[in-house]
């Protein structure tokens with residue numbers, strides 16, 4: 001199978017690549033923003049799995065232009081599985097190069113734009129799979145369409161929670177549109193997993209997340225299991241538009257089931273990208 005994993009260079013994405021690379025016929029492309037880290041990840045995976053069909057492409061997925069260039073680079077590929085996984089928490093408010101709040105840009109718009117570009121160019125095969133790494137953190141919040149980028153009263157954790165709600169709403173809406181091509185779209189919560197998550201933040205926040213991970217988090221081996229289940233299991237081949245946890249379908253929050261929010265988010269995302277020069 002041909003597989004793309006965004007954020008495949010550490011944490012859950014790396015572990016997923018490691019498991020999938022053990023099947024020697026699998027060809028895997030890892031995407032990340034750090035060139036050195038990406039090259040190292042590929043070298044290590046080839047050494048550990050003896051699968052040479054691995055490569056890294058550098059792209060800052062918070063940048064619309066870099067997503068566009070990445071999609072162009074992938075234009076000739078025929079992909080069986082796209083795993084949208086790259087994500088981060090930004091404790092302080094940052095903006096991307098396109099002047100979009102960075103959590104929204106990376107955690108939602110990158111999934112949205114890359115997937116739609118790959119579908120538009122028929123890079124994802126009929127019968128293929130799209131897997132979106134969401135989070136249980138989506139619970140307890142709704143989307144404020146009047147302030148999608150949290151310009152007022154920014155709170156990094158709340159903003160992250162909303163972005164993960166976006167992942168589920170996007171999954172639901174996209175699954176309706178891709179069913180005609182027999183492409184399934186599902187999302188998941190991996191659990192609270194010990195990864196490099198949070199390290200991009202300074203000082204106390206990074207240390208606090210590290211402490212919580214050391215005490216409460218599950219291993220990355222455990223956390224990646226649901227992603228692997230969605231990628232490999234025959235049990236899910238006809239399932240689409242669902243949210244998974246521990247390899248089982250789970251009910252997400254009521255806000256994640258709101259069709260009107262899914263439609264609004266879709267339209268708003270198209271509009272935002274168009275305003276920044278990307279027409280899907």
Ligand SMILES: NC(=O)c1ccc[n+]([C@@H]2O[C@H](COP(=O)([O-])OP(=O)(O)OC[C@H]3O[C@@H](n4cnc5c(N)ncnc54)[C@H](OP(=O)(O)O)[C@@H]3O)[C@@H](O)[C@H]2O)c1
Pocket residue numbers: 006007008009010011012013031032033034035037038059060061062085086087088106133134135136189190191192193194195196197198
């Ligand atoms: N860890 C948890 O407890 C947990 C729980 C629920 C959901 N999740 C979700 O799991 C996903 C993976 O997170 P993780 O925990 O595995 O964290 P991680 O170890 O920090 O991995 C994040 C990955 O995303 C990439 N990335 C970050 N910013 C990027 C950018 N601007 N452009 C391209 N790639 C970028 C990183 O590569 P570079 O550093 O090279 O950019 C890295 O490969 C995220 O979507 C997160 O929301 C995690």
